[in-house]
Amino acid sequence: MNFVPNTKKEREEMMDFLGISSITELFEDVDAGIRNKDDLKLPEPMSEIEIIDYLGELSSSNHNMQDFACFLGAGAYYHFIPSVVDHLLLRGEFYTSYTPYQAEMSQGMLQSIFEFQSMICELTGMDAANASMYDGASALSEAAILAAKYTEKKSIMISKAVHPEYRHVLKTYANAFGLKILETEMENGLSDIKDIKTKLNDSCACVIVQFPNFFGNIEELKEIGDLAHKNDSIFVTNVVEPISLGLLKPPGAFGADVVVGEAQALGNPLNYGGPHLGFMATKEEFLKKIPGRISGLTLDTSGERGFILTLQTREQHIRRERATSNICTNQALNALAATIYLAVMGKHGLKEAAEICYQRAHYASKKISDVKGFEMRFSVPFFNEFLIECPKSPKEINRTLLSKNILGGFEVGKYYEEMENCMLLCVTEMNTKSQIDELVNAIAEGLP
Amino acid sequence: MNFVPNTKKEREEMMDFLGISSITELFEDVDAGIRNKDDLKLPEPMSEIEIIDYLGELSSSNHNMQDFACFLGAGAYYHFIPSVVDHLLLRGEFYTSYTPYQAEMSQGMLQSIFEFQSMICELTGMDAANASMYDGASALSEAAILAAKYTEKKSIMISKAVHPEYRHVLKTYANAFGLKILETEMENGLSDIKDIKTKLNDSCACVIVQFPNFFGNIEELKEIGDLAHKNDSIFVTNVVEPISLGLLKPPGAFGADVVVGEAQALGNPLNYGGPHLGFMATKEEFLKKIPGRISGLTLDTSGERGFILTLQTREQHIRRERATSNICTNQALNALAATIYLAVMGKHGLKEAAEICYQRAHYASKKISDVKGFEMRFSVPFFNEFLIECPKSPKEINRTLLSKNILGGFEVGKYYEEMENCMLLCVTEMNTKSQIDELVNAIAEGLP
Amino acid sequence: MKLIFEKSVSGRMGVTLPKPGVPKSDLNIPEEYLREDLNLPELSEIDVVRHYTSLSLKNFGVDSGFYPLGSCTMKYNPKINESIASFPGFRNSHPYQPEGGSQGALQLMYKLSNYLCEITGMDAFTLQPAAGAHGELTGLMMAKAYLKKKGEERKNILIPDSAHGTNPASSVGCGFDTIKIETNRKGTVDLEALAAAADENTAVLMITNPNTLGIFEKDIVNISKIVHSHGGLVYLDGANMNAMLGIVKPRDMGVDMMHLNLHKTFSTPHGGGGPGGGPVGVREFLKDFLPAPIIEKKKDKYILNYDVTNSIGRVKPFYGNFGVMVKAFTYIRMLGSQGLKDVAENAVLNANYLMRKLKEDYLLPYDVVCKHEFVISGENQKKDGVSTMDIAKRLLDYGFHPPTIYFPLIVKEAMMIEPTETESKQTLDEFADAMHKIAEEAKTNPDIVKSAPHITPTRRLDGVLAARKPIVKYKPSDSDV
Amino acid sequence: MKLIFEKSVSGRMGVTLPKPGVPKSDLNIPEEYLREDLNLPELSEIDVVRHYTSLSLKNFGVDSGFYPLGSCTMKYNPKINESIASFPGFRNSHPYQPEGGSQGALQLMYKLSNYLCEITGMDAFTLQPAAGAHGELTGLMMAKAYLKKKGEERKNILIPDSAHGTNPASSVGCGFDTIKIETNRKGTVDLEALAAAADENTAVLMITNPNTLGIFEKDIVNISKIVHSHGGLVYLDGANMNAMLGIVKPRDMGVDMMHLNLHKTFSTPHGGGGPGGGPVGVREFLKDFLPAPIIEKKKDKYILNYDVTNSIGRVKPFYGNFGVMVKAFTYIRMLGSQGLKDVAENAVLNANYLMRKLKEDYLLPYDVVCKHEFVISGENQKKDGVSTMDIAKRLLDYGFHPPTIYFPLIVKEAMMIEPTETESKQTLDEFADAMHKIAEEAKTNPDIVKSAPHITPTRRLDGVLAARKPIVKYKPSDSDV
Numbered sequence A, B: 001m002n003f004v005p006n007t008k009k010e011r012e013e014m015m016d017f018l019g020i021s022s023i024t025e026l027f028e029d030v031d032a033g034i035r036n037k038d039d040l041k042l043p044e045p046m047s048e049i050e051i052i053d054y055l056g057e058l059s060s061s062n063h064n065m066q067d068f069a070c071f072l073g074a075g076a077y078y079h080f081i082p083s084v085v086d087h088l089l090l091r092g093e094f095y096t097s098y099t100p101y102q103a104e105m106s107q108g109m110l111q112s113i114f115e116f117q118s119m120i121c122e123l124t125g126m127d128a129a130n131a132s133m134y135d136g137a138s139a140l141s142e143a144a145i146l147a148a149k150y151t152e153k154k155s156i157m158i159s160k161a162v163h164p165e166y167r168h169v170l171k172t173y174a175n176a177f178g179l180k181i182l183e184t185e186m187e188n189g190l191s192d193i194k195d196i197k198t199k200l201n202d203s204c205a206c207v208i209v210q211f212p213n214f215f216g217n218i219e220e221l222k223e224i225g226d227l228a229h230k231n232d233s234i235f236v237t238n239v240v241e242p243i244s245l246g247l248l249k250p251p252g253a254f255g256a257d258v259v260v261g262e263a264q265a266l267g268n269p270l271n272y273g274g275p276h277l278g279f280m281a282t283k284e285e286f287l288k289k290i291p292g293r294i295s296g297l298t299l300d301t302s303g304e305r306g307f308i309l310t311l312q313t314r315e316q317h318i319r320r321e322r323a324t325s326n327i328c329t330n331q332a333l334n335a336l337a338a339t340i341y342l343a344v345m346g347k348h349g350l351k352e353a354a355e356i357c358y359q360r361a362h363y364a365s366k367k368i369s370d371v372k373g374f375e376m377r378f379s380v381p382f383f384n385e386f387l388i389e390c391p392k393s394p395k396e397i398n399r400t401l402l403s404k405n406i407l408g409g410f411e412v413g414k415y416y417e418e419m420e421n422c423m424l425l426c427v428t429e430m431n432t433k434s435q436i437d438e439l440v441n442a443i444a445e446g447l448p
Numbered sequence C, D: 001m002k003l004i005f006e007k008s009v010s011g012r013m014g015v016t017l018p019k020p021g022v023p024k025s026d027l028n029i030p031e032e033y034l035r036e037d038l039n040l041p042e043l044s045e046i047d048v049v050r051h052y053t054s055l056s057l058k059n060f061g062v063d064s065g066f067y068p069l070g071s072c073t074m075k076y077n078p079k080i081n082e083s084i085a086s087f088p089g090f091r092n093s094h095p096y097q098p099e100g101g102s103q104g105a106l107q108l109m110y111k112l113s114n115y116l117c118e119i120t121g122m123d124a125f126t127l128q129p130a131a132g133a134h135g136e137l138t139g140l141m142m143a144k145a146y147l148k149k150k151g152e153e154r155k156n157i158l159i160p161d162s163a164h165g166t167n168p169a170s171s172v173g174c175g176f177d178t179i180k181i182e183t184n185r186k187g188t189v190d191l192e193a194l195a196a197a198a199d200e201n202t203a204v205l206m207i208t209n210p211n212t213l214g215i216f217e218k219d220i221v222n223i224s225k226i227v228h229s230h231g232g233l234v235y236l237d238g239a240n241m242n243a244m245l246g247i248v249k250p251r252d253m254g255v256d257m258m259h260l261n262l263h264k265t266f267s268t269p270h271g272g273g274g275p276g277g278g279p280v281g282v283r284e285f286l287k288d289f290l291p292a293p294i295i296e297k298k299k300d301k302y303i304l305n306y307d308v309t310n311s312i313g314r315v316k317p318f319y320g321n322f323g324v325m326v327k328a329f330t331y332i333r334m335l336g337s338q339g340l341k342d343v344a345e346n347a348v349l350n351a352n353y354l355m356r357k358l359k360e361d362y363l364l365p366y367d368v369v370c371k372h373e374f375v376i377s378g379e380n381q382k383k384d385g386v387s388t389m390d391i392a393k394r395l396l397d398y399g400f401h402p403p404t405i406y407f408p409l410i411v412k413e414a415m416m417i418e419p420t421e422t423e424s425k426q427t428l429d430e431f432a433d434a435m436h437k438i439a440e441e442a443k444t445n446p447d448i449v450k451s452a453p454h455i456t457p458t459r460r461l462d463g464v465l466a467a468r469k470p471i472v473k474y475k476p477s478d479s480d481v
């Protein structure tokens, strides 16, 4: 199969029109010396029947959260996705279109992007948002760059309670962009305010914390924001589990200047890590510094409301080396999923989902803490993730759990040496009480 | 969840407008004596998360052909369905619409029905077809009724080589409609022409055979049709595995007056037996006798081509007791699936599929016949189903096969006592050579 | 728009299939049985996708907007139904696979029957019938078999004149004669007419309640008594059950047998005309006549019982439109008892609200409280030369699907409007607005109504031409009609 | 059309969720951290379905029709890709689940990398980058790290003036300076200009081949030599690889590193602007600089190797846009070697055919054989006062998506047209027809072009207003702008 509609006859007609007798003639500008001599060494082509078989099997050899009680989160969340989301996403007019350059033919995407921006602003308490970013980590990195450019400072202060892989990505970007990273310590599962205070200096373009942080804990945004502002640094808040914003006050209410993050949790499947959905929202004053697409409201020649990509002079295709960012293709369809998700969940649904997550997570944390040898590592308010200190290696525990079709928590020792015996558990509305009880039993069983 | 959008406030506004203070007032015409006193005794309502869990489990407790090598046919076929079919079927404009009574707003369904009719005519070699029937069996029964009305005769001659459950349904209909069934015998897996000749008489409204017949064998349509016509009976051919028509001459070419059948094989999933897709096609002269919807070509007021439900005076909503049939809701979406399927398979695809079915079935039949004790019961040309005589009970063999994830053939003894040791195997393009080889091995293994 | 055939290009391919992969056998089919040509279209996948995408854009469904087609209960079809029906164990299960591997399906059907019994008060259901009309036929076949068993040769089926066309069509199909019962001025069955018609020849009364005027037959208990007193059976056309869910059980109305339309009341999508589901429920004494097989529970196993003493036999191969049952099951389990009652209440509230609004401009022939639907008449507008057909076509310009028109037959210029519970007050208000505007237009600018529709993909289509010179399949020469 | 917010009705619900079902804990979150209000819309499921269904009808995709947006390779997206990407083991697998339970995903990524190596001649690929521009950044970061490791402080990136905007934007992002290389009259890199610009300060040449004029840089081998001779690296922007599949491997052009756009060349849908995939391939000597983790095969197991000596570090959490990779993998495996070559050949044939047809009415600034796309200019029409923007808008009326316009910047009134191989001759002819008609209209009735579009859901939108007074989120008061 090559998905080429033209038949031999049609090709011949076209060649006649061009006055050539073989398509090869169209490649004469490619030096014979470099042209492929052999066929590509690829497996034999497959028909649709065969590929379904083949990839069906490959897919089956992967864990699939539907078959497990999943307590794994740590930046990728197994939440409920109302079936209406996928039904609408699969409309060809959406997913086979591209960036809405031609506004009059793309009002569907443009309006939905505008709605996405509005919802993100509402969730985060910000004034403006873009159409999406690759993921939470690149959004965070772009926020750091924005801050550095805006303040003309070179240091990025970031808490160790921010998702480790986000910090890795930030480091990669910072290396390239010539920025310096200043990591701040933690204290009882929260960003250590004293350390922030100590380390803050004139070179700090921004202060970045995560809310809830990597350990599910609710950072003291107000205090941190005030410190940042007092230092003339931009206060950036990273949100990776946005369902929490159904329950928590938006970062904007604590003075965040820029809120970035990952919105996979909103209507997007896990997809083994991607595509997920980065977002960036800012206060009004940063509007013209935002990277990426922005849909804006305008009028047409007959005075009717419509939407169009706006402030494009920020972007690479106009401004080239002076663009705010190089981003072009983004995560539009994932943003559409989030938009539809938030529309159908609505005000009540999102609040309720957050409440269920909270309640079930706290039930789980209590029950697990009741098991001898297991202890909550921190004693601060958390949302739906919590760190448990285990009496033996989390790896071993996870292996036992797996044999009972339970996917245990994230082994944080991978990224935090000092927490080698700790496991980060995540509970969502997908985890029933009986799943939690089974988890607790399974954990208790394995003990001496 | 009740899927009711109106809020309490809106309901109150509406009640105010109506001058009532409770919805119950709208039910005062329902005698209090018969009104439900108690709530319905139904299980507690489930949220979407819960119902997915619950029915996901129920679904898993069912065999699913994807997990098996399936050699079961006998009127319901596991064929390839190009994924494009379902993608298009899931467009809400199609599946949430109803019968296209309002032509100007329903050109999508009307044109696709017209295309369906045309494709069915092409496949069967007929002049006219309707928009669909419930299934092959009701189509066959309606054909019998049509013949009886048309000829004003009361006997329906039908071959025992027609699908037994179709004959059961026909019997049920015949009882009600006051028709007499005359079953004719088989000879070496084909309708016994001598028996037909002997039994044909003045009262025979029609002669019905299946092509290929229930045993996969290719009936001698020409001879049977000639006999029917010589007797002034209508010649009805039933097609249950229409993929065969990619390879076989259409019944119309042998003089069939009416071709009915089941088109599930064309793009429709098994669905544990339904919804499937009945069809009826006839020669021109029966056009005004056809039951059900028909889409016809016409013009609009500006002279443009369009489609509209036509010849509605045949139908129950106009003609009531004098209608050609009582059918109203039919299998429109299944017909659309078949239409899209045939469009994407096209001339070459259908031929090729038929060829693969034929080749693999014949390979399988040969290999199995090579196993000691197993024999082809008949020695006549067949398409992709064939009857194997087994050295021990087919039930037992099937049990062994099942343990190896092979779904064996249909145990025809259920309906044909004299064939108690026989198994009807079906091979399609979904059965790879290695599946067939495994089947043969598994069969051989179980032998002494 | 071109037909798919007209887009065909010789040699074009839409799929690739695997190689047969087995040693090639010679075709042992006689030459004269082999097909020579097969004029199916030749297209690539992109052609097919664009063609049917475009066709969908010329179609209107509940997902597109308000669809108050009376008698059809065009309610919203929750997307979860579609997702669940396509679970592989449902979608890809073979009807002849072993019972042991079909426990999920059998359990679902068994339970669904029980839920329907609870909702209607009936004692047993068959899920075989594929649609309402199929259910009617099944029910009447059972009635016939039952009477025959009793040795009675009753010939008549009494049918109110407001009944759906399938009722008389099913009756004669079963070899019965039909007797029309008149509707009285209140829009319900005329008791006297019924009493006069009912006699020892009465096999069955087929009644629809609420009837097709949307009015509840408040004398239903008496009606049933009259029929029963003559030894007849009461058959309920349950297509309008949406208004009655959780409110009243047909059994308590005196009904002996009935069908339900899964594709109406239980929100399985209408699919552009089907598939549907028309389960038939009966009282205990008719149970033995149900089509075989029936699903039973034996210990912890669900089984198919083919041994039904007086069974009329099968009405369908296999077990019915299982895929449709999955959706109805999902719906019932998501709503539960209270949810179903909400459905009925809100359907009735919506209908009454809209009826009252439209009454300002249109004749309301039966001005009583309605149930799930109501019938207005375009007779006022007819005086200005604007017919109900014109009004319907004009509604297309306003972006609404028109009501059912010219039915029931007993109302002149009828418009039968069923808003359903899944529509909001806003939508009803918008529709009422459009209807009001059309009523105004009928007075001030009747031509714009008579020449409607104006903004649909085609202008008004000529039904007479289509019937006079029927073209019902593609022939290359017709393509430029 | 109303915004989803404007359809909200207080108290309306779109979902039900399960009860928490656990003993209730008191909220231990400080009061001042609890949300007071959340002004998300309140809607029912039917509202949401209708809203986004309507919005989709105001959008145009490849499934709707011809979409010759140059540089974007808007080819047909086979539906099977979507089906397979939603297999539960792909869709619902967690990036942190154990490696043992991720063998399917890891194997797929491992093999996909190998296929990409074979197609391009590169020695290793990272699949992390989420899009082309992300790939560019990744590649340049590696170049930077590589040069640094070698102790070289090269500052310059040479970029032809026809390059895509992401090239310079990525370069400065990485702290490089850019030097523009002029295009000669044949539409290719001016060798002399290149020779003049390349020196010991040259870090990288970023070249696109075929370039954005759709012309193959026939001097590519020399070009690479020049850059290499100064110790610079050659980076290929592989966004236009569609024209080269199976024809020539970038490695053989002298390329050291490159990215591919899975969402262009490998037919994963563009999703209205994403998600994409921008894998980066490098030659052996750069392998150590790839972002970690990389996927390796150890005996029969696929593993994630985090230990990459000189790795620039992660550019993405987890492993990249896996769902997109599944689609690209499916595509490559369905096409195979011959199928991929067919793609390139037919893409080039289609482009040349269309170019020649349009040349009759439009200025063709570089009149040479093109590859996957070509650029024409509206300068002739401009003389009649009709701009390229006008022509683009007028195409909407003819039902086509316009080409990319005003790019590349070196062509005045540019229209960049990429038909792709999945379009048929008929479609190209129809498009050429429309373009011809517009050219005629520009002469005889320019106003109809200048005031276009006429039949789209909105008329021409005011971009200046949008930028001058930016409104980028819903506020109740703006709703009636």
Ligand SMILES: Cc1ncc(COP(=O)(O)O)c(C=O)c1O
Residues within 6 Å of the ligand: B327, B328, B329, C071, C072, C131, C132, C133, C134, C164, C166, C167, C208, C212, C237, C239, C240, C261, C276, C277, C278
């Ligand atoms: C009142 C009534 N009875 C019977 C039927 C027939 O049902 P079906 O179309 O499912 O055969 C219908 C629907 O069309 C109906 O509205």
Ligand SMILES: Cc1ncc(COP(=O)(O)O)c(C=O)c1O
Residues within 6 Å of the ligand: A327, A328, A329, D071, D072, D131, D132, D133, D134, D164, D166, D167, D208, D212, D237, D239, D240, D261, D276, D277, D278
């Ligand atoms: C030539 C070229 N280079 C780079 C890019 C950037 O790719 P992406 O949009 O995936 O970031 C594009 C596409 O827009 C392109 O056409």
